[in-house]
Amino acid sequence: MLTDTQxxxxxxxxxxxxxxxxxxxxxxxxxxxxxxxSLVARAEKFRxxxxxxxxxxxxxxxxxxxxxxxxxxxxxKLEDCxxxxxxxxxxxxxxxxxxxxxxxxxxxxxxxxxxxxxFIDSMNSNTFQDQPGQPLSYQFGSLSHTDRxxxxxxxxxxxxxxxxxxxxxxxxHTVWIGDGGNFPGQxxxxxxxxxxxxxxxxxxxxxxxxxxxxIEHKFYEPAFYSTVLNDWGTSYYCTRELGPRxxxxxxLGHHAPxxxxxxxxxxxxxxxxxxxxxxxxxxxGDDDLDAGSIKPFQLFLIFNELVDAELSGVTAFDPAYMLxxxxxxxxxxxxxxxxxxxxxxxxxxxxLVDRGALSKFQESNDALMALQTLKQAYTTDxxxxxxxxxxxxxxxxxxxxxxxxxxxxxxxxxxxxAPVRLGAGIV
Ligand code: RM4
Ligand code: MN
Ligand code: MN
Numbered sequence: 001m002l003t004d005t006q007x008x009x010x011x012x013x014x015x016x017x018x019x020x021x022x023x024x025x026x027x028x029x030x031x032x033x034x035x036x037x038s039l040v041a042r043a044e045k046f047r048x049x050x051x052x053x054x055x056x057x058x059x060x061x062x063x064x065x066x067x068x069x070x071x072x073x074x075x076x077k078l079e080d081c082x083x084x085x086x087x088x089x090x091x092x093x094x095x096x097x098x099x100x101x102x103x104x105x106x107x108x109x110x111x112x113x114x115x116x117x118x119f120i121d122s123m124n125s126n127t128f129q130d131q132p133g134q135p136l137s138y139q140f141g142s143l144s145h146t147d148r149x150x151x152x153x154x155x156x157x158x159x160x161x162x163x164x165x166x167x168x169x170x171x172x173h174t175v176w177i178g179d180g181g182n183f184p185g186q187x188x189x190x191x192x193x194x195x196x197x198x199x200x201x202x203x204x205x206x207x208x209x210x211x212x213x214x215i216e217h218k219f220y221e222p223a224f225y226s227t228v229l230n231d232w233g234t235s236y237y238c239t240r241e242l243g244p245r246x247x248x249x250x251x252l253g254h255h256a257p258x259x260x261x262x263x264x265x266x267x268x269x270x271x272x273x274x275x276x277x278x279x280x281x282x283x284x285g286d287d288d289l290d291a292g293s294i295k296p297f298q299l300f301l302i303f304n305e306l307v308d309a310e311l312s313g314v315t316a317f318d319p320a321y322m323l324x325x326x327x328x329x330x331x332x333x334x335x336x337x338x339x340x341x342x343x344x345x346x347x348x349x350x351x352l353v354d355r356g357a358l359s360k361f362q363e364s365n366d367a368l369m370a371l372q373t374l375k376q377a378y379t380t381d382x383x384x385x386x387x388x389x390x391x392x393x394x395x396x397x398x399x400x401x402x403x404x405x406x407x408x409x410x411x412x413x414x415x416x417x418a419p420v421r422l423g424a425g426i427v
Pocket of ligand 2: 216324
């Protein structure tokens with residue numbers, strides 16, 4: 001158990017040090033004409049959804065190493081999500097993956113989440129794996145399969161996800177497909193995309209008026225030569241073809257190494273189709289490492305685009321922030337805590353950019369000072385703002401410290417019998 005009293009005791013113990021750090025930063029920012037209180041208010045409002053699959057142990061195709069206390073079902077996953085939420089307060093929304101999280105009783109699951117201050121945010125379909133008893137295989141694709149029967153089965157699965165989501169009070173549906181080819185010639189590129197769009201159209205028509213449909217592009221994996229929804233341009237084309245409820249989702253790890261993801265974000269904003277994010281970090285591919293762990297400056301630059309759009313009042317701009325990570329060597333609760341803090345950090349740092357000065361340097365082609373303007377914001381340590389925002393909303397100044405001393409993982413290890421050692425991982 002992790003109690004509010006444990007959190008408050010920790011906060012009290014560190015209160016003087018935090019107040020001193022906060023006052024010091026307030027002075028520094030005041031010199032730059034920045035009101036620290038408005039930043040705390042923004043940090044308190046920041047939200048990012050946690051993936052249900054992120055509280056379990058991820059894996060690779062070589063293996064998966066479970067841990068003691070690992071959640072075994074969606075209710076236990078929500079218990080772990082609640083711990084993250086209690087400590088950081090920015091993560092009440094949960095993304096679900098069907099059939100991994102398929103509820104036996106949707107009303108009960110919804111009540112279970114809501115009684116913990118959580119809600120179901122986005123539904124995610126899975127047509128990249130075959131499920132036991134499934135009549136037709138997805139080995140050669142799903143929504144874009146050459147066989148109409150397979151396409152129909154994949155569409156039906158997505159409709160079921162939406163239906164479950166409606167019972168759970170979800171507000172979006174996210175579709176990522178593994179469709180593609182391993183060899184030149186295997187897939188007819190144009191015909192496959194036509195079939196994909198056709199299937200997606202059926203799903204789109206079932207998306208409730210108040211929901212959004214997110215589609216997620218990815219340049220490779222599991223297909224190693226070509227994928228059907230391979231990049232943001234194709235994603236943009238598809239979401240435009242589909243209509244106003246369809247939006248492009250950017251998973252940071254779904255691009256080739258060195259790709260400028262922030263310009264993709266800016267383009268999708270400008271074209272009115274940026275639906276949201278799957279945040280994570282990577283060195284080589286879809287590594288699904290913790291957000292901000294490898295390329296924190298890139299994360300800042302992405303938020304710089306987001307904040308710039310927010311401040312300039314771009315219409316049709318309400319991106320859904322979600323994490324999509326695979327925790328192979330850490331306690332997933334700790335990774336999710338850290339990642340949500342890193343996102344809030346990048347968001348607040350991006351608020352510090354002197355946009356008037358930046359614009360002036362851009363207009364006068366002063367490249368050096370333009371970069372310096374961004375760097376001034378990026379190198380400001382906003383930790384006291386983040387900690388204060390957490391404390392004021394009932395969370396922990398030092399979330400990892402509280403979590404480690406709470407004994408929560410030990411308790412779950414006792415309550416939840418040891419996991420079965422599985423072979424290959426799935427995500
Ligand atoms: C994919 C993609 C999807 C996620 C699956 C598990 O690579 O990122 O968002 O649902 O992994
Ligand atoms: Mn993703
Ligand atoms: Mn991925």
